Amino acid sequence: xxxxxxxxxxxxxxxxxxxxxxxxxxxxxxxxxxxxxxxxxxxxxxxxxxxxxxxxxxxxxxxxxxxxxxxxxxxxxxxxxxxxxxxxxxxxxxxxxxxxxxxxxxxxxxxxxxxxxxxxxxxxxxxxxxxxxxxxxxxxxxxxxxxxxxxxxxxxxxxxxxxxxxxxxxxxxxxxxxxxxxxxxxxxxxxxxxxxxxxxxxxxxxxxxxxxxxxxxxxxxxxxxxxxxxxxxxxxxxxxxxxxxxxxxxxxxxxxxxxxxxxxxxxxxxxxxxxxxxxxxxxxxxxxxxxxxxxxxxxxxxxxxxxxxxxxxxxxxxxxxxxxxxxxxxxxxxxxxxxxxxxxxxxxxxxxxxxxxxxxxxxxxxxxxxxxxxxxxxxxxxxxxxxxxxxxxxxxxxxxxxxxxxxxxxxxxxxxxxxxxxxxxxxxxxxxxxxxxxxxxxxxxxxxxxxxxxxxxxxxxxxxxxxxxxxxxxxxxxxxxxxxxxxxxxxxxxxxxxxxxxxxxxxxxxxxxxxxxxxxxxxxxxxxxxxxxxxxxxxxxxxxxxxxxxxxxxxxxxxxxxxxxxxxxxxxxx
Ligand SMILES: C[S@@+](CC[C@H](N)C(=O)[O-])C[C@H]1O[C@@H](n2cnc3c(N)ncnc32)[C@H](O)[C@@H]1O
Numbered sequence: 013x014x015x016x017x018x019x020x021x022x023x024x025x026x027x028x029x030x031x032x033x034x035x036x037x038x039x040x041x042x043x044x045x046x047x048x049x050x051x052x053x054x055x056x057x058x059x060x061x062x063x064x065x066x067x068x069x070x071x072x073x074x075x076x077x078x079x080x081x082x083x084x085x086x087x088x089x090x091x092x093x094x095x096x097x098x099x100x101x102x103x104x105x106x107x108x109x110x111x112x113x114x115x116x117x118x119x120x121x122x123x124x125x126x127x128x129x130x131x132x133x134x135x136x137x138x139x140x141x142x143x144x145x146x147x148x149x150x151x152x153x154x155x156x157x158x159x160x161x162x163x164x165x166x167x168x169x170x171x172x173x174x175x176x177x178x179x180x181x182x183x184x185x186x187x188x189x190x191x192x193x194x195x196x197x198x199x200x201x202x203x204x205x206x207x208x209x210x211x212x213x214x215x216x217x218x219x220x221x222x223x224x225x226x227x228x229x230x231x232x233x234x235x236x237x238x239x240x241x242x243x244x245x246x247x248x249x250x251x252x253x254x255x256x257x258x259x260x261x262x263x264x265x266x267x268x269x270x271x272x273x274x275x276x277x278x279x280x281x282x283x284x285x286x287x288x289x290x291x292x293x294x295x296x297x298x299x300x301x302x303x304x305x306x307x308x309x310x311x312x313x314x315x316x317x318x319x320x321x322x323x324x325x326x327x328x329x330x331x332x333x334x335x336x337x338x339x340x341x342x343x344x345x346x347x348x349x350x351x352x353x354x355x356x357x358x359x360x361x362x363x364x365x366x367x368x369x370x371x372x373x374x375x376x377x378x379x380x381x382x383x384x385x386x387x388x389x390x391x392x393x394x395x396x397x398x399x400x401x402x403x404x405x406x407x408x409x410x411x412x413x414x415x416x417x418x419x420x421x422x423x424x425x426x427x428x429x430x431x432x433x434x435x436x437x438x439x440x441x442x443x444x445x446x447x448x449x450x451x452x453x454x455x456x457x458x459x460x461x462x463x464x465x466x467x468x469x470x471x472x473x474x475x476x477x478x479x480x481x482x483x484x485x486x487x488x489x490x491x492x493x494x495x496x497x498x499x500x501x502x503x504x505x506x507x508x509x510x511x512x513x514x515x516x517x518x519x520x521x522x523x524x525x526x527x528x529x530x531x532x533x534x535x536x537x538x539x540x541x542x543x544x545x546x547x548x549x550x551x552x553x554x555x556x557x558x559x560x561x562x563x564x565x566x567x568x569x570x571x572x573x574x575x576x577x578x579x580x581x582x583x584x585x586x
Pocket of ligand 1: 257258259260302303304305306309329330331332335353354355356370371372373376377
């Protein structure tokens with residue numbers, strides 16, 4: 013079709029745009045360039061006004077004149093034009109490609125058999141997409157080096173073949189290719205200048221504003237207790253796909269832990285740290301674990317203690333009935349009893365524990381979001397003490413705990429979160445631990461950083477402000493200590509481990525399964541992964557793209573150095 017590009021008065025939404033939603037936010041993905049734009053529902057509604065080929069931008073802007081606060085509707089038209097989301101009606105965007113440089117995306121999975129490539133993609137919860145290239149297409153792919161323009165490739169392979177490949181591989185179902193205005197060599201020593209879309213992917217669920225309800229926003233989803241009680245239906249999948257923990261990655265003997273499991277190493281470290289734990293021949297230890305996952309920590313701690321000749325009583329308090337059932341199965345035959353209930357409200361099963369373990373669960377407990385305005389903070393004069401006190405009084409338990417434990421929040425960003433559920437748990441633990449007893453609480457977080465949201469999960473989870481947690485624990489009466497989990501378990505940081513994301517892991521699992529290789533969610537080191545592949549596939553040659561990272565920086569989808577432990581001791585006399 014011939015289009016009068018210069019004189020058209022109309023604009024239309026590009027047919028190459030697709031829409032996604034996650035936790036109250038909307039994203040538009042461009043199926044040719046790979047751009048990702050994040051927006052709120054009202055801005056998507058604005059874009060959606062440009063359906064059909066007779067829409068005048070002036071009219072849409074007039075209707076939305078004061079809709080976006082300080083931003084004008086015209087500025088959004090400009091952004092949508094810049095990112096190819098609005099076009100002159102009927103305009104063929106394939107015409108615009110040739111000066112762009114095709115770039116291979118991060119987290120691609122492909123296999124090469126008999127000279128041709130097959131891509132595997134499984135974005136978010138979407139079905140696996142398996143895309144086989146022809147020999148000619150594979151030849152084009154092999155020429156993509158992040159430097160040559162599409163025009164250069166077209167000179168050798170012809171425009172129709174090259175544009176078909178871009179359509180196929182940049183499409184939201186595959187996302188193997190992005191188009192960049194600049195060659196990758198430009199970013200060599202300026203990685204931080206790279207436009208984020210070049211290394212990002214769109215794993216969220218497709219969203220149609222006309223028929224779908226927007227998934228609830230972060231605040232609306234709090235608290236996550238509801239998530240665990242109702243939404244965990246497949247226990248193994250929960251840890252293999254939705255939410256992996258460090259202890260899950262080390263649930264089998266691991267070379268980075270000198271051939272031991274997480275649970276074994278943990279109890280060994282605690283035994284060396286706390287002589288009062290009667291771990292050893294003839295000793296007796298009573299342990300409570302809060303939130304036991306699949307039960308592997310319970311199993312390995314109990315087995316290790318029994319091996320030392322210690323008499324163990326091990327209780328788990330678990331919120332999710334599905335996980336409780338799995339814990340019973342995985343600890344069968346051991347002295348482990350599982351109690352179902354919410355750690356913040358249920359009666360704790362005992363009051364004389366030697367040790368309480370809360371491994372990677374306090375991030376699941378309730379947090380509260382606050383703003384400076386709510387508490388009279390951030391004014392030119394600093395904190396308004398009266399407004400601050402009055403604000404705290406409106407916050408219920410959160411305000412009470414800030415006051416009671418004098419939790420400093422004057423340095424909070426705006427807005428900010430407080431790990432109120434974790435503070436409540438610490439208060440409850442005082443009554444569960446016998447004098448001289450201990451607790452360990454691990455989670456991802458920092459000593460001085462306010463909680464940040466972890467977005468890769470299907471439910472909201474916040475990091476822990478360990479500084480505030482320590483203040484609460486001391487105020488309650490505990491002696492405290494703080495450690496990196498990887499130091500506590502003496503993890504070998506130098507080793508290289510397989511790096512994955514959730515979607516990449518699913519795609520890789522499918523690719524390997526086609527070659528009779530069973531991949532499970534485990535902390536694969538480089539030699540372990542190569543050993544798993546055997547002589548069936550070779551990274552870089554017949555399997556791509558495999559990334560390894562230093563174990564402390566990334567193992568599968570986790571960042572081990574982010575995990576910290578708060579260690580508590582209840583003094584003998586208080
Ligand atoms: C991220 S998992 C960690 C599991 C295990 N400790 C591990 O290291 O693999 C969190 C666990 O805490 C449980 N949980 C979450 N909120 C809870 C609550 N309020 N009371 C008791 N258990 C809870 C979950 O069901 C799950 O078993």
